[in-house]
Amino acid sequence: MPRAKASPPDDRGDLLSTDRTALRPLAERMRPRTLEEMVGQRRLVSPDSALRKAIEAGSVHSMVLWGPPGCGKTTLALLLARYADADFRSVSAVLSGLPEVRQVLAEAGHRFAEGRRTVLFVDEVHRFNKAQQDAFLPHIERGTIVFVGATTENPSFELNSALLSRCRVHVLEAVSPEDIEGALRQALDDSERGLGGRGLQIGQPQLHLIAVAADGDVRRGLTLLEIAAELAGEGGTVTDAMLEQVLADRTRRFDKGGEQFYDQISALHKSVRSSNPDAALYWFARMLDGGCDPGYLARRMTRMAVEDIGLADPRALQMAIDTWDTYDRLGSPEGDLALAQLVIYLASTAKSNAGYVAFKAAKRDVGEYGTQDVPMHLRNAPTKLMKELGYSKGYQYDHDSEGGVALDQTGFPDAMGERVYYQPVARGMELKLKEKLDALRGARAVRRGPPAGEE
Template sequence: MTAVPLAERLRPRTIDEVIGQRHLLGPGKPLRVAFEAGKPHSMIFWGPPGVGKTTLARLMADAFDSHFIAISAVLGGVKEIREAVAAAAQQRAAGRRTILFVDEVHRFNKAQQDAFLPHVESGLFTFIGATTENPSFEVNGALLSRARVYVLQPLSTEELAELFARAVAALDPPVAFDEVARERLSGWADGDGRRLLNAVEIVADAARGLGRDQVDGDFLEQALSQNLRRFDKGGDAFYDQISALHKSVRGSDPDASLYWLCRMLDGGADPRYLARRIIRMANEDIGLADPRALTLALEAAEVYERLGSPEGELALAQAVVYLACAAKSNAVYTAYKRARAFVAEHGSAPVPMHLRNAPTKLMKGLGHGQGYRYAHDEEGGYAAGERYFPDDVEAPTFYQPVDRGLEIKIREKLAWLRARDAGKDSGPG
């Protein structure tokens, strides 16, 4: 049995082993191109905890044969910055590049962030910052202008399942997890891969200590009693309560929604987690039936960040009540899933010539943009009959607005536009 933590044993050694972030690491994507080109550049990774920010920085140092220096803005200060600069200077004197990784860079003040600037400009090191906060607000403009920002996403349910399978396979001695335990751990991790790995290790160690080689849902809760806490004396776990909150909002019951929100807050649930779920509810269950819902959810999350507890919790309560009372529609959510499935099935059809950009004479000569109808010059601001799908793709209908809220008007507008396409209506929309 190894003493090396599971998360460290499973740390990817190449970018092909990284789970998640396909929008950055897939073929032809920005970070994949940077790795393959062998030309490091200063960058900032912005994303939630446990999604691979540190791992990507380490992989870059390996890929570019660079000396890797890591400092934490939580624990470090000017002294650590000076030491890093001196170490990078020694490496350069020896003919080797340095990558300086600054975790939680937003916790450095403006003067501390400014200390990096001359060394970034001189090329003494390649700067990689990691932050969970919006760099536009938390990283000073001078440093931000010298680094490219990459947004990292929480791990999806499928990606967490892949990581979970990899973790269980690495357990020695082995411990099996049933489907209930797997699903609960995935929900508890909430997109955080490191949190998932740490939980798997804690539970596996607890099981071995009791002579067990299998973990079910009940044992999982016992083993993680300090973290996977129950939020009331009756014993409902947090993932059941967040489901109840979501379904109460979806069911347009503001009182029940407030009840479940307060139950979770009272039991110690992270308000930031609740804020993220509230934003998801606005997208998934309200959508364009009331676009103000998403704005209010985002503003509630921001208010909580500014005020903290308990004052900021009132903003979350306001958002929950508004979402519960708002008109409901999952039309956009459903349309998005249909569109994703359609794209996956039909592959990469070429962009029609009339829709292509034509910034040069050569492109214009090749027919780019030829025949395009500028909608603003058309009657009613709409080019009736114009086609925007690829030529060899039969135009599907993904979005089907419901007869509730603003989508009533959207549905009427789309019906009028389709009638114009068919030549049946030329009146104003």
């Protein structure tokens, strides 16, 4: 089927009639009508980018737009349809079920038979299950629809591989405060769609505060500006007191259980591991600010004490358990300080993963060697028969040996020979353990002599 020739947007760009424009929120009224009006996303829609050239040529392809809220995913989907002179249809994975999706796909099939393309925008596509995602596949393959899925979650984890293989993934970024501030100024100057002509007085420092409070979300920034304008009234001035009310109790971007959640706990863990208490404290505060369960953070920090600090500072594990108990008794906000102090201590103290590495190596040998018999000298002999069978024969009682260690006996099954799993680091309290174990292992090696066949 020949492609419809691409055409730039015309003056009829508004989705609703002019008399209803004023009823729509400012963020919706100011939605970009051309690629030139897009806020942010310079890398993705710059004049020389492949996507920009494809859109302007009307040669659009099925895609997944991955990015945080308010970064322009819906706007980009609308522009795709507008430049390609295609019909635009939208469904939400939160509000729509499979019957509604099938109906929209059937309508797209009729338009396709008539020579018309349909851009189908699926918002929050990651919330559709596998069966719902699979429903789009044949229609994408036939070209019945140009599929545009929007998601705030990592598509690699949330979308079927079959769907991903038929779509190009484009990553959108959070919009910078500078770009959001530009969008706010545009709304203040636009008398047709924005707040121009109202005589609203607002200073540059106040616009900057709104842009920062928007936290990368253009829609949020315009909403905050609209609220401030309503408080000021026609021809009014946005005062600092008004702005303080508008920006009160704002929240940062954080998705409990989503990718941002796991990115931030990863940043906290790695900052502790890197002995950077300042960075660790920052990520801890970010997660609390986003509404993360402090009990979850206490559990994760207990894991850090075991995995990354270990025997270099055994006090860290006890401190983690005590802090967890303290939080359970105090709750927030009082218990938050105890957790913050734990973060600082864990990041500041000596680190060792020697115990973690040793345990993994021992488990690997268990799997490789299977069920090995316990050497006779290590077996218990509580009965006469067992003694007669040789149980415990040759065992050397360490406390009766010189230095309190029997250097001539092994603790491993005969088929394995002596093994070394635990390699203490020369840091913290493990330094003393390293000195002792190096000496014992060296003495045992001397007693055993060279391996068979060597002199």
